[in-house]
Amino acid sequence: MKEEIIIAGFGGQGVLSMGKILAYSAIMQDLEVTWMPSYGPEMRGGTANVCVIVSDRKISSPIITRYDTAVILNQQSLDKFEQNVKPGGLLVYDPSGITRVPERKDITVCSIDAIEVAAELGNSKVYNMAVLGAYLKMRPFLNMENVVKGLEKSIPARYADMIQKNREAIEKGMEKVKIISESAL
Amino acid sequence: MAEKILLKGNEAIAISAIRNGVDGFFGYPITPQSEVMETLMKEKPWETTGMVVLQAESEVASINMVYGGACCGKKVMTSSSSPGISLMSEGISYIAGAELPCVVVDVMRGGPGLGTIQPSQSDYSQSVKGGGHGDYHCIVIAPASAQDMYDFVDWGFELAFKYRNPVIILADGIIGQLMEKVEIHPVKPRRTDAEILAVAPWATTGKPAGRERNIITSLSLEANTQEAFNRKLLAKYDAIRENEVKFSEYLTEDAEYIFVAFGCSSRICEAATDMLREEGIRAGVLRPITLYPFPEKEIARLASKVKSMMSIELNLGQMVEDVRLAVNGRCPVGFYGRQGGNVYTPEEIADAFRKFNNLK
Incomplete structure (x- = not known):
């Protein structure tokens, strides 16, 4: 298996750390990973994105321009990356950041109201984990056990109490993800 | 079994330096390699291995701190990115001329001049052909993964001490920023004073009775002496070309x-x-x-x-x-x-x- 993913949104939405937790969880499942951020002159409030590749074989190029999955958290990122999802691929978006819905008919489109999940759990910091949960529901290649290990590895020891909260957010995200349209392919 | 962790290339350099018994790191921040010193400062190795980590006032100062540390036979290193390496080039030439071991990491960004912070490989000629003045070569090794960044620190010091020569780890913004799985190996402790004497008998560690002074210099005003030294360097570079090619x-x-x-x-x-x-x-x-x-x-x-x-x-x-x-x-x-x-x-x-x- 090989899954090439882009996660894109505003700086501060937890785009990079969502990618990191996904990558660490995949390592816990003995998969190969690369995590490559955009590191231009970005700033808080600007756009941020990260490409994560997960594979059961050695990964050559970490640079990709076509994606199996795009996780989209703002309009700019939708405009930029929707066209680069491979036919038959997946697009997961958060409707609260979007003014125009995705138009592609040859990919599967899902939405996750991650702000609502974070509000229900009473912690805005778990927003990105709700999104991760939605993604993992649609692409279930990781065991929850390894995702929890990935969380444990990624979260500094002084925030250990956040592991359970993050896990709940992932599980809620899995429940709340909505399929908007299936790929016509 | 070796432990596997997720690290950025830059973080791997720092973690590897600590785990491979490096004595000192002297640096100055610059994108895209700032995580090297940031990680070292976060890990506080001075509390565990006794490794010195120091943010110098400039790149010129940091390479000269490396020069000083290397004179004492210590495993010392610095890291920077393209414009910073240009500033260090005088020091690198002096270190090559004084035949001292050290590791310099260049996480390349676009140039010339201040250029851009984005990745590039445009310091190839600078690293391989010279950079500083005079007939000298650095050994230049080019990592292609976070694992290489981890492994090349130890390999770099091995080569540096074997040949008493500066080694450049020539990385780029992608390898510095890319996060991948890294297998970390058992810790190599820092060398003891006795071990330093054994591996670096040329080092200026204080003159005991019964041996001549060790003199480290790159100055030699007599033409024949300097030429003989240049020929000695050539013999060293020939040996490096013969024995150390890797692809x-x-x-x-x-x-x-x-x-x-x-x-x-x-x-x-x-x-x-x-x-x-x-x-x-x-x-x-x-x-x-x-x-x-x-x-x-x-x-x-x-x-x-x-x-x-x-x-x-x-x-x-x-x-x-x-x-x-x-x-x-x-x-x-x-x-x-x-x-x-x-x-x-x-x-x-x-x-x-x-x-x-x-x-x-």
Whole structure:
């Protein structure tokens, strides 16, 4: 298996750390990973994105321009990356950041109201984990056990109490993800 | 079993320095390598191994702190990115002239001048051909993964002490920022004073009774003495060229076409090779792991049996000069590059390849 993913949104939405937790969880499942951020002159409030590749074989190029999955958290990122999802691929978006819905008919489109999940759990910091949960529901290649290990590895020891909260957010995200349209392919 | 952790290339340099018994790191921040010192400061190795980590007032100061530490036989290093390495070049020349071991990490960004913070490979010539003044060479090793960043610190010091010569780890913004799985090995403790004396009997560790003073200098005003020293350096560089060449090959066995690429470019060329192979075109990749010494014999060997070679670099064409020298007319040599922090995709390389070889 090989899954090439882009996660894109505003700086501060937890785009990079969502990618990191996904990558660490995949390592816990003995998969190969690369995590490559955009590191231009970005700033808080600007756009941020990260490409994560997960594979059961050695990964050559970490640079990709076509994606199996795009996780989209703002309009700019939708405009930029929707066209680069491979036919038959997946697009997961958060409707609260979007003014125009995705138009592609040859990919599967899902939405996750991650702000609502974070509000229900009473912690805005778990927003990105709700999104991760939605993604993992649609692409279930990781065991929850390894995702929890990935969380444990990624979260500094002084925030250990956040592991359970993050896990709940992932599980809620899995429940709340909505399929908007299936790929016509 | 070795532990596997997720690290950025830059973080891997820092963690490896601590775990491989490095005595001192002296640096000055610059994108895209700032995580090296940030990680060292976060890990506080002075509380565990006793390693010194110091943010100097400038790159010039940090390379001269490395010079001082190296005189004492210590394992000392610095890291910077392109403009910072230019500032260090005088110091690197002095360290080469004083025949001292050290490791310098260059996480390249686009130039010339202040350029851009995005990835580039445009310090190839600077690192491999000189950078500073005088007849000298650094040993230059080029990592292509976070694991390489981890492993090359230890390998770099091994080479540096074996030859009493500065070693440059020539990385780029992609390898510095890329996070991957890294296998970490058991901790190597810092050398004791007795171990330093054994491995570096030339070091200025204080003169005991019964031996002459150790003198470390790069100054020699008498022409014949200086020439004899230059010849001694040449013999050392010859030995390095003979013994330390390292490269890796991807599908070169039956290849009719070869990409030559180092660092992140070699991985992008592997993906381009896979694409071309699907079309039935037998391509392969030769990745020089040591840039100095350059794998000229292997390139010459391959050049005799392939239709063409292409050097793929994130610059205007620097390594391609060495490829042409090694090929020496045996086959056509092409070049494709991107600059300014732009990075080619595998598709783009495959297109440039077809164009150069008049295929389709």
